[in-house]
Amino acid sequence: MLKFEKYQGAGNDFVIVNERDLIEKGIPDYNEFAAQICDRHYGIGADGLIILKYVANMPFMFFFNSDGSQAPMCGNGIRCFSQYLINNHLVEGNEFTVKTVDLNIRTSYDDENDIFTARVNMGKPVFDANKLINTEKERFLKEKITVDGKEFEISYIFTGTDHSVIFVNEFDDKIINTFGKKIENYTELFPKKVNVNFVKVYDKTHIEVITWERGAGRTLACGTGVTAAAVLSRIFGYTEYKVNVKVWTACHRI
Numbered sequence: 404m405l406k407f408e409k410y411q412g413a414g415n416d417f418v419i420v421n422e423r424d425l426i427e428k429g430i431p432d433y434n435e436f437a438a439q440i441c442d443r444h445y446g447i448g449a450d451g452l453i454i455l456k457y458v459a460n461m462p463f464m465f466f467f468n469s470d471g472s473q474a475p476m477c478g479n480g481i482r483c484f485s486q487y488l489i490n491n492h493l494v495e496g497n498e499f500t501v502k503t504v505d506l507n508i509r510t511s512y513d514d515e516n517d518i519f520t521a522r523v524n525m526g527k528p529v530f531d532a533n534k535l536i537n538t539e540k541e542r543f544l545k546e547k548i549t550v551d552g553k554e555f556e557i558s559y560i561f562t563g564t565d566h567s568v569i570f571v572n573e574f575d576d577k578i579i580n581t582f583g584k585k586i587e588n589y590t591e592l593f594p595k596k597v598n599v600n601f602v603k604v605y606d607k608t609h610i611e612v613i614t615w616e617r618g619a620g621r622t623l624a625c626g627t628g629v630t631a632a633a634v635l636s637r638i639f640g641y642t643e644y645k646v647n648v649k650v651w652t653a654c655h656r657i
């Protein structure tokens with residue numbers, strides 16, 4: 404038997420295991436393991452797998468999407484991982500650092516009224532498009548692309564991981580489900596593939612985001628995705644500095 408725990412943040416759900424247990428069970432291929440464990444019919448079912456490792460004596464979030472691909476960061480994942488660390492008495496106090504592939508992320512929590520609320524410093528957004536995707540432009544903001552005959556105005560931003568953002572007047576499920584996948588796999592522009600966020604602006608302090616996640620498909624929420632949407636909404640002058648971001652059944656404050 405392998406010990407695992409299951410968490411969700413805003414409906415984005417994860418299986419969390421300790422690497423020590425994977426080593427003990429002789430499971431060497433984490434990509435394959437992630438795909439098996441995240442399968443909603445033949446596995447436990449989740450949007451992603453988080454493996455607790457230790458790097459430089461600090462807890463490290465090793466993240467895999469449900470298709471088995473590795474990702475450098477996961478916003479909802481790190482909130483869940485923080486609660487896992489607390490529940491398993493692996494950290495002390497209500498503020499601590501979690502390592503990810505590129506960042507040391509400061510997390511604080513407040514469990515008053517028996518509700519776990521995690522505040523995560525998501526780091527600085529990166530706009531260096533010509534270094535991160537297949538373009539000569541320094542910034543890839545509000546650019547027109549045509550995918551399978553349909554034109555989109557799209558922006559690219561790195562908020563711990565790769566995000567594209569498309570502002571829409573109305574959500575259209577058919578477009579999200581069909582073109583979310585096509586844009587995710589539009590590797591001539593996004594060689595590492597990309598997460599795709601459809602964003603609707605309601606007013607200066609409220610937006611809504613539906614994310615088609617790289618390696619996981621349409622999910623109920625994506626922390627790095629709502630961060631990307633909030634940053635670009637502010638940059639384009641659609642919203643103020645602080646914004647409430649609605650996802651399927653929850654709300655993030657960015």
Ligand SMILES: N[C@@H](CCC[C@H](N)C(=O)O)C(=O)O
Binds near residue numbers: 475
């Ligand atoms: N759901 C996550 C993002 C997970 C990684 C993403 N699918 C990728 O491949 O970059 C979040 O809450 O940020």
